[in-house]
Amino acid sequence: MNRRLTPNNNPIASQTSRYDEKQKLILTAATREFNERGVRGANLADIAAAVGLTTASITYYYKRKEELAAACFLEGIATYADINQAAIARAERGQRITALVDAHFALWSDIARQTRRRPILFDDIRTLGERVSPPVFAAYTGMFKQLRTQLFSGEPSPLSRGDQNARTHLVLGSLLWLPAWLPCEELEDYPFNAAGIADLLLRGFAAKTWQPDNATIMIPMPKPGPREAFLQAATKLINEHGYHGASVEKISASLNVSKGSFYHHNQNKDELVLDCFEFTFSVIRHAQNAGRALPYTGLDRLRATCAALVEYQMSSRGPLLRSTALAVLPESARREMIARMNRLSGRFASMVADGIVDGSIRPVDPHLAGQLINPMINGAAELPRWCPQASAENITDLYVDPLIKGLFCV
Structure with a gap:
């Protein structure tokens, strides 16, 4: 009689399991x-050592x-897609956002309790080369489209496909x-x-009771000069390719200058990155100051500030440096930059509080409102990938107002 093979005594199954x-x-x-460390900053030797293998074994x-x-990005995308699907599938249309947010908070609650693995951050997803990126980008696009359908399907919607894409980008970014x-x-x-x-x-x-005024700021x-040109070029390349992918050679080549000119x-690339952060903070701070000086309601001032920063991200003067560059900074510099970012977030929260006081903003948690403003501004540079029609003329209606007025506003 042949012995029945089970996963425990089947050598092929055991080998596959291992x-x-x-x-x-x-x-x-x-x-x-x-x-x-970012994709470019990490190395196979450290990854191999963490699991008790040699670098050569990893290549198997x-x-x-x-x-x-x-593979990590594909796994992360699948994790989020599964969370989105499971959360929204069991919720009525009016409860989809609540179910979706609850599911994502549950993920990070489990991670904090060390009962669930942390997915990869998508900050470096565009640093992937053309040889491996197509399936990753296709999977991310699939997750995006799936979420768009989950949020806006079920009933006839007055929102155009462009509106739906912008609002899906806003939700996913948050x-x-x-x-x-x-x-x-x-x-x-x-x-x-x-x-x-x-x-x-x-x-x-x-x-x-709030009615928007035509409040705008500049x-x-x-004045543009060589220093500003290096800041802008470095910011663009770091956002697109990560710190390690934005080499001195690439920064110099993008400006058609020599390394000697760089x-x-x-002084060096590390100092340039710190200056890029400083420049980004300066732009945000100037926008906040200009917004606060407007003779309008608190919400009109906040809306004008957000619109100006989103427009800046999409303009020839942009973009702003993304927070992903923090990972490569020395610990002391990283702590300082995070503290600076938190102070700027606090200023947004203060602007929300001003609107609550004058009645233009309903009673909400200013801190949480600030944590939605940050990703909206941060994600504006990526918006044209999903909404090619996005422009300085329509960006407030398309992207800012769904946060100001609510996701399903018309």
């Missing part, structure tokens, strides 16, 4: 390294670091921003914060 288990360990270790599973990064600020919150407050974020996304900031900028105007 392979899968080791592969999961590699993906976990790689995700941790990529989140801490993934021949190159980019292939491993692509959810992917959670790991940037949730670790600073008490775990016990997660359910309250989730309820507040869902309410803000659904109902917006505006009080029922962000004052220094070092004539900059």
Whole structure:
């Protein structure tokens, strides 16, 4: 009589199981390294050491670091797609946003309790080379389209496809921003914060009696010169390729100057990155100051400030440096930059509080409102990828007002 093969005594099944288990360990270790150092900054040797393998052994599973990064991104995209699908599938249309936000907060609650693996951050997704990026971009686009359908299907919608894309980008950006600020919150407050974020996304900031004024601001900028050109070029390249991908050679080449010219105007690349942060903070601070000086309601001042910063992101003067560059800074510099970013977030919260006082903004948590403003501004540079029709003329209606008035506003 033949002995029945089970997973425990089947050598082929056991070998496959060991392979899968080791592969999961590699993906976990790689995700941790990529989140801490970025795709370009991480190395296979450290990933291999974390799972007790040699670098050569890692290549049995993934021949190159980019292939491993692509696998981590695909795993992360699948994680979020599954969360979105499970949350919205069991919710009525009016409860979809609440269910979606609750599910994402639950993910980070489980991660904080170390009962769930942390997905890879998508900050470096565009650093992938053309050889491995197509399936990753296709998967991310699929997740985006799936979420758009989940949010806006079920009933005839007066919103155009462009409006739906902009609002899906706003929601997804807000959810992917959670790991940037949730670790600073008490775990016990997660359910309250989730309820507040869902309410803000659904109902917006505006009080029922608020009527928008035509408040606008111009962000004052220094006269263009060689120094400003290097700041702008470095910011664009770091946002697109990560710190390690934005080499001195690439920055210089984008300006058609030599490396000698780079070092004539900059001490080194690290100092240039700090200056890029300083320049970004300066732009935000100038916009906030100009907005606060307007003779309008608190919400009109906030709306004008957000619109100006979003327009800046999409203009020839932009973009602003993304927070992803923080990962490569020395610890002391990173702490200082994070503190600066938090102070600017606090200024947005203060503008929200001003609107609550004068009645233009309904009673909301200013801190949570600020945590929705940040990803909206941060994500504006990517908006044209989803909404080619986005422009300085329509960006307020298309992208800012759905946060001000509520996701389903017309």
